Amino acid sequence: MPINLDALDYIEAAAHEIVAHTYTAVPTAGPAPRTPEALYAWSEEVTAHLPAEKQQIRYALTLRQSLEHSLHAGDTAPVTSVVRYESCPTCRCWGLMWSRADWVVLCANRRCHDTVGLPSRWSLQEICERHVARVAALQRTAT
Ligand SMILES: [Zn+2]
Numbered sequence: 001m002p003i004n005l006d007a008l009d010y011i012e013a014a015a016h017e018i019v020a021h022t023y024t025a026v027p028t029a030g031p032a033p034r035t036p037e038a039l040y041a042w043s044e045e046v047t048a049h050l051p052a053e054k055q056q057i058r059y060a061l062t063l064r065q066s067l068e069h070s071l072h073a074g075d076t077a078p079v080t081s082v083v084r085y086e087s088c089p090t091c092r093c094w095g096l097m098w099s100r101a102d103w104v105v106l107c108a109n110r111r112c113h114d115t116v117g118l119p120s121r122w123s124l125q126e127i128c129e130r131h132v133a134r135v136a137a138l139q140r141t142a143t
Helices: 005-025 036-046 052-072 077-083 124-142
Strands: 096-099 104-107
Touching: 005 036, 005 052, 036 052, 052 077, 052 124, 077 096, 077 124, 104 124
Parallel strands: none
Antiparallel strands: 096 104
16 A cells, blocks of 8 residues: 555644644653654643633644544544534634635634635634634533
């Protein structure tokens, strides 16, 4: 079976992003492990003492990477299942949609647009941060 070099590049870029994020949050984190599985566990462990809001950014980042992983595999279902539970950050409607062409989240409300008339749009990272923050708030309310 041929090795998919695009997939390897993507996985390597995702690993680099986790390492960079972790060292930014905790400069004294020590050496990062080499395997992806160990890397995520290491990042979680060394950032465990940070305030909840900072940990949420890491959760959002790993969520975004996992969604991107599905997208690279041709599966949009995980992305749409996150996007449809988030309201539009601007107009609060429930019309957010994933744009396969642009790899951004768009608002379907025609009155919700930017200064040049294009639909309001967010990166997958921004929507993942909202999602993680909302789920964390729900969990705080539930306990
Ligand atoms: Zn909107």
